[in-house]
Amino acid sequence: MSICRTIVTACCATALSIGAAEAEMTPPTKEELAAWSAAYGALEAMTPKWGVESGDVFRAMSGAGVPVVYLDVRTEAEWEKGIIEGAVRITLTDLATEAGMAQLPDSKTTVIAVYCKSGHRSALAIPLLQRYGYVNAVSISGGYSGWAAAGYPVENARD
Secondary structure (H helix, E strand, O other): OOHHHHHHHHHHHHHHOOOHHHOOOOOOOHHHHHHHHHHHHHHOOOOOOOOEEOHHHHHHHHHOOOOEEEEEOOOHHHHOOOEEOOOEEOOHHHHOOHHHHHOOOOOOOOEEEEEOOOOHHHHHHHHHHHHOOOOOEEEEOOHHHHHHHOOOOEEOOOO
16 A cells, blocks of 8 residues: 555544544644655645535635634745635644644634645645544635635735
8 A cells, every 4th residue: 555545544534533532632743743744745636525615614604703714724935826814824734743733723623714725735634633633624625716716805815
């Protein structure tokens, strides 16, 4: 079995097996985070199949008063082209570090709308966030591109 398939299988198993008993899991060790970061490059081609919602859902939640944290896991160069209004910016590779995780909300039940350019990297971030106990981390379908195309609020947008 390839390392990519092994990592994807492990991530999916972890994400899908989180139950009430695991809600207070300890975060991954530094070694586990390092292994996850090293394997990231091999996972970029993964197509997400779960943990995805449209931008419309997050806009409706925000409009109804539900606090939503938008998490941008793109690169710094991509941030310069625009971000979702008010988003927290942590690259996908930095998300797997103590400094990256320290930027996330304290409440593990916070709705976290994760996005990248089109949806692949954000789908990779979901199992890591769930491993840390963030039970409401979901990828935005279509990523930043879909959000901006729908005309939703963005900051510093440039072509």
